[in-house]
Amino acid sequence: MKRSVGQILGKTGIRIPLILWTIAVLYPIFWMFLGSFKSNAEIYRNPWGFPETFNWQNFADAWTNYNIDTSVFNSLIVTVVGAVLTLVLAIPTAYAIERLNFRGSKFLFTLYVSGMMIPMVLGWIPLFFLLMEFNLLDNIFGLAIVYAVSQLPFTIFVLTSFMSTIPKSLEESAAIDGLSPYGVLWKIITPLSMSGIITVTIMNAIQFWNEYFMALIFLQTEENYTLALAIDYISSEAQYTNAWGTLFASLVIAIIPVIILYAIFQRRIAKGMTEGAIKG
Amino acid sequence: MVQSKKQKYMFLAFCLIPTFIMFAIFTLYPLFSGLYYSFFDWSGSAQNKEFIGIDNYIKLIKDAIIPNTIIHDYFLVVTKVIGIMILAMFFAVALTQLKIKEAPFYRIVFFFPNIMSVVVIGILWTFIYNPSMGLVNSGLEFLGLESLAKPWLGSETWALPSLVLPSIWAGIGLFMLMLMGGIANVSKSYYEAAEIDGATEWQQFWKVTLPLVWPQIKISILYIVITTLNGSFIIVQVMTGGGPNNSTHVMGSYLYQQAFVQYNFGYGATIGVMILILSLITVLILQFFMRRDKVEY
Numbered sequence A: 001m002k003r004s005v006g007q008i009l010g011k012t013g014i015r016i017p018l019i020l021w022t023i024a025v026l027y028p029i030f031w032m033f034l035g036s037f038k039s040n041a042e043i044y045r046n047p048w049g050f051p052e053t054f055n056w057q058n059f060a061d062a063w064t065n066y067n068i069d070t071s072v073f074n075s076l077i078v079t080v081v082g083a084v085l086t087l088v089l090a091i092p093t094a095y096a097i098e099r100l101n102f103r104g105s106k107f108l109f110t111l112y113v114s115g116m117m118i119p120m121v122l123g124w125i126p127l128f129f130l131l132m133e134f135n136l137l138d139n140i141f142g143l144a145i146v147y148a149v150s151q152l153p154f155t156i157f158v159l160t161s162f163m164s165t166i167p168k169s170l171e172e173s174a175a176i177d178g179l180s181p182y183g184v185l186w187k188i189i190t191p192l193s194m195s196g197i198i199t200v201t202i203m204n205a206i207q208f209w210n211e212y213f214m215a216l217i218f219l220q221t222e223e224n225y226t227l228a229l230a231i232d233y234i235s236s237e238a239q240y241t242n243a244w245g246t247l248f249a250s251l252v253i254a255i256i257p258v259i260i261l262y263a264i265f266q267r268r269i270a271k272g273m274t275e276g277a278i279k280g
Numbered sequence B: 001m002v003q004s005k006k007q008k009y010m011f012l013a014f015c016l017i018p019t020f021i022m023f024a025i026f027t028l029y030p031l032f033s034g035l036y037y038s039f040f041d042w043s044g045s046a047q048n049k050e051f052i053g054i055d056n057y058i059k060l061i062k063d064a065i066i067p068n069t070i071i072h073d074y075f076l077v078v079t080k081v082i083g084i085m086i087l088a089m090f091f092a093v094a095l096t097q098l099k100i101k102e103a104p105f106y107r108i109v110f111f112f113p114n115i116m117s118v119v120v121i122g123i124l125w126t127f128i129y130n131p132s133m134g135l136v137n138s139g140l141e142f143l144g145l146e147s148l149a150k151p152w153l154g155s156e157t158w159a160l161p162s163l164v165l166p167s168i169w170a171g172i173g174l175f176m177l178m179l180m181g182g183i184a185n186v187s188k189s190y191y192e193a194a195e196i197d198g199a200t201e202w203q204q205f206w207k208v209t210l211p212l213v214w215p216q217i218k219i220s221i222l223y224i225v226i227t228t229l230n231g232s233f234i235i236v237q238v239m240t241g242g243g244p245n246n247s248t249h250v251m252g253s254y255l256y257q258q259a260f261v262q263y264n265f266g267y268g269a270t271i272g273v274m275i276l277i278l279s280l281i282t283v284l285i286l287q288f289f290m291r292r293d294k295v296e297y
Helices: A002-035 A040-045 A057-065 A068-099 A105-114 A121-133 A140-150 A152-163 A168-176 A181-192 A194-210 A213-218 A227-241 A244-279 B005-037 B055-062 B065-097 B103-115 B118-128 B135-142 B159-184 B188-196 B201-212 B214-239 B251-261 B265-289
Strands: none
Touching (some): A002 B065, A002 B103, A002 B118, A002 B159, A057 A068, A057 A244, A068 A105, A068 A140, A068 A152, A068 A181, A068 A194, A068 A227, A068 A244, A068 B005, A105 A152, A105 B005, A121 A140, A121 B005, A121 B251, A121 B265, A140 A152, A140 A194, A140 A213, A152 A194, A168 A181, A181 A194, A181 B005, A194 A244, A194 B118, A213 A227, A213 B214, A213 B251, A227 A244, A227 B118, A244 B103, A244 B118, A244 B159, A244 B214, B065 B103, B065 B159, B065 B201, B065 B214, B065 B251, B065 B265, B103 B159, B118 B159, B118 B214, B159 B214, B201 B214, B214 B251, B214 B265, B251 B265
């Protein structure tokens, strides 16, 4: 009896830090949402409380006066093109490394995977001039290509481990039925590794949607800004204009797609990220 | 259908070559030519590219800001490893060992900052540290500790330590999940045996949990070190831009400033080479020290 009382107390005690950390995580996020409904004057007067009225003016301002509409569109293009291109490049290579026995397959795999550990910041300087050469500097499609290649190591890594779980007999019987190797890859392997493909694609998409530094280097004019750059720009402007409400509204616009994806795919994302880190 | 050798090679080439060409152009070539650029004095235009041998490296050694950027990077590495590992371990044990009903809720909440954009995290925390309306100073005032309130990110002493908290805040969830995965794999019978032997919960943690999740701890530490050395400059760039007075510059943000703000591309590449070498050495040393044999009972 004494022990169970102790356990109940222990559990309550343990809950305190858990609850405190929950507040530490959620409060800034809630507060960002609340701030997006406040006028600038109200943010000054009452920065951390509830808004007096919910008005959408900040969103309208961000959307029209600060070109967030263009940035959202750019970010969408970069995210979708980048994610699709990653798959187009990664699926055939992952299949070849995992299933086709060729000399050097281990070496190739190691080469790709070590790309996850190398600090790419050194490569960004030459990449800047390379993109300039290709007329892809300050171009969202150029950025999408750079993003796609940057996520190749991780994507190939996850997809090979997924494909290794597909039974070989399926490919063999399909080949006997007269399916070409291209057919096997497209009609057998791709559908069977769909779960892995979805997981990496969600994670790549979140990565591309959120990315800031490469966009900062490789994009220059405002009409090509992705959302992260536009927000950074509004943030540095707000030092002078005090347009905090607009800033919060744009932060909310940036985070909502991530929240939605997390709400739907929470398990996949968490599992994909931990496994990517553990095996990497 | 029997495939001819030629068809087989065609298919292999189809699978490998386009991807490899892209990888070579956009990853391998830039890394190697970055190494090459580090021997040039170059402001970006083709005419002004002058081979200067190791002059950039001499400049690097003499540059008074460089040692500070290295110290700042390792300061972030050490504080993040300690902060994240202690908190993540505590939360992981709490959520797995003590049967808390709402554990999945905490798991979902704690992980979320891991997928937030660094820009969003950085701007939110810049606000939290805001001298006049920020949460930190308001909180201190509320507790009657006005004397401790300060312009956190504007202070040369406090700006760098202030960057640690957002990094821990954003990183904990992932490592908590990794450790939880490790703890879940520890057989219950060990704890039962330890309990019969009269081990307290604290002893169980030190003698059973910690040695058995050592592989996960090791991977987590390595992962924090690598991601910090390769990416700490992003939060620095968003929150302070290296200021005030270079007091928060890390290697990557200093590279950005040298190369893309002041157009010293050759010198920027030299800093990049330094980052590459330092992070490789650090990882090798860490792997050597953490080579602890797998514990089996």
